[in-house]
Amino acid sequence: MAAPAQKRVLLIIGGGIAAYKSLSLIRLLRTAGIGARVVLTDAAKEFVTPLSAGALSNDKVYTDLFDLNDEAEMGHIALSRSADLVVVAPATANMMAKLANGLADDLASTLLLATDKRVMMAPAMNVRMWHHGATQRNVATLNGDGVLMVGPEEGDMACGEFGLGRMAEPETIFKAIMAELNPRTGALNGKHVLMTAGPTFEPLDPVRGITNRSSGKQGYAIAEALAAEGANVTLISGPVSLPTPEGVERIDVRTALEMFDTVHAHLPADAFIGVAAVSDWRAQTVAADKQKKSANSDELTITLIKNPDILASVGLHTTMRPTLVLGFAAETQNLEVYGKTKLRTKGADAIFANEVGDDKVFDQDTTNMMLIDAHGPTSVKRLTKAEVAQDITQYIISRLN
Ligand SMILES: Cc1cc2nc3c(=O)[nH]c(=O)nc-3n(C[C@H](O)[C@H](O)[C@H](O)COP(=O)(O)O)c2cc1C
Structure with a gap:
């Protein structure tokens, strides 16, 4: 040949x-x-x-x-x-x-x-x-x-x-x-998928901050699977130590507010997937200098204020709502109840609810997951994050085409 x-x-x-x-x-x-x-x-x-x-x-x-x-x-x-x-x-x-x-x-x-x-x-x-x-x-x-x-x-x-x-x-x-x-051919050719992954980091002072245990592995696996199907993937990523999947446009952000702004700057999209573990709260005031221990007090009070809800802001967008809006939920209990509430209040088409706990999901290669959409919940399945990525990609293909 x-x-x-x-x-x-x-x-x-x-x-x-x-x-x-x-x-x-x-x-x-x-x-x-x-x-x-x-x-x-x-x-x-x-x-x-x-x-x-x-x-x-x-x-x-x-x-x-x-x-x-x-x-x-x-x-x-x-x-x-x-x-x-x-x-x-x-x-x-x-x-x-x-x-x-x-x-x-x-x-x-x-x-x-x-x-x-x-x-x-x-x-x-x-x-x-x-x-x-x-x-x-x-x-x-x-x-x-x-x-x-x-x-x-x-x-x-x-x-x-x-x-x-x-x-x-x-x-x-x-x-x-x-x-x-080398134009990619696949079932999602020409579709723009906007997604978030990883944790956010909310500074308290120049040294410390509030973050969470999300590694970004699930979101990055999904981005890779979508790109392999030809999607134009824009991945808005919190701080993680993972390589950028082949063919994916990655934009690094740190705080929930930066993630919110960056997501909205990249609309319109055919689909949005909120995989990032976004901090619900941020410090009302970020101290300019490192907060030192005080000899007079054993307590430190920090006032936290609510961050905007990225998933709801996209799911309920009045002019640029993507055709498909998918969210992730990380819950330690009542997967189905919380997942259904999220589906309803955030204008999402489907919620992938994950059972999280001490040695579950975070930084692991497997997850316990349930899909909740208009057809109701599926049973909880134990899957690798690569399998979840494939399942979600197939779900998006079937819903977008
Ligand atoms: C030091 C120097 C740097 C320049 N850098 C740029 C530049 O970055 N972008 C630009 O559009 N023109 C720049 N110019 C002007 C162009 O060189 C000039 O418009 C030239 O006619 C462009 O010719 P070309 O388009 O045929 O290459 C620069 C000129 C100089 C002297």
Whole structure:
């Protein structure tokens, strides 16, 4: 049997300070067996040399439109179609403006107009350039034309400012490229599942806080099983020490309030699953300094106030309620009674009620679980967390399709 053809990326590097990061992207692609052919704009040559890009890609580096006239050379049309995907990283404000307006005045912009392949852009620029009305109009046009955007991200910039405009990290762009080159097929293809996992941490002072014994294992197993079925999974995770499952977009948060805001920022979704063990309470005031023992008192009073209920806020959402809202309940007793109450009061479609206790569920690989939905409760089953993940995935498939 013939070996599958090597996938190829045409990587256009624009003239931004982030151009050096694209050298790491070339290395990541090559290590994964992806061919990377590089085009540098004139401005990009001020930031990285054709020599280093060529050494990493192990291929000729293309820079000038009129160098391609030679019969022995690949013409610009052939070059624009020689890859499975065209990636622009960094995509400068200038390059985005040119493509949005159909300009073709150098090799990079001509290739972008001539290509018959999907174009992916990783914008990188100063925060004010990014927020400029002209850039935002160009982004909207490019989105409408089917250009895939990766980033930009928020953070400190080379120019000393802070905000949106940093190029996505090479690993993030690499993952987006791999997802585009190897589209996943499965029963949940194209469905967006938003979910939470792990514990939350509510600070009391800079050193101490309130947390719980959730390890995140169940949520991460579910995220992995859903992604394997082709779902676009956004996993909002509390502090855990688990690797991110393949193909899952993970966003780390710490407190219940951060988790609440992040969940709502990622709606709409086809399904929401609240697996995280979210703290019901947080300290009314977080002490600025570590709370010292006092010689005069053997007691310390901390006032706790209620955190918002994430599951109910999604289940009862008036405009963006996902088609399917699933919640987890961790109970030490009365599984069915508490599970039914949760189902009713939180606007959920189903509750997976788990029996928890000293040596049960938390950080274990097995759980005792009961499913409660409109059809009533199932009997309590002892299952591994991987089996639960498979069961829930099948449940979601049957309910969403
Ligand atoms: C030091 C320096 C850093 C720059 N960084 C960026 C940048 O990150 N993003 C951007 O859009 N333009 C940046 N520019 C401006 C671009 O280089 C300029 O717009 C150029 O025309 C882009 O050409 P190109 O799009 O053909 O690569 C920078 C310029 C300089 C001198």
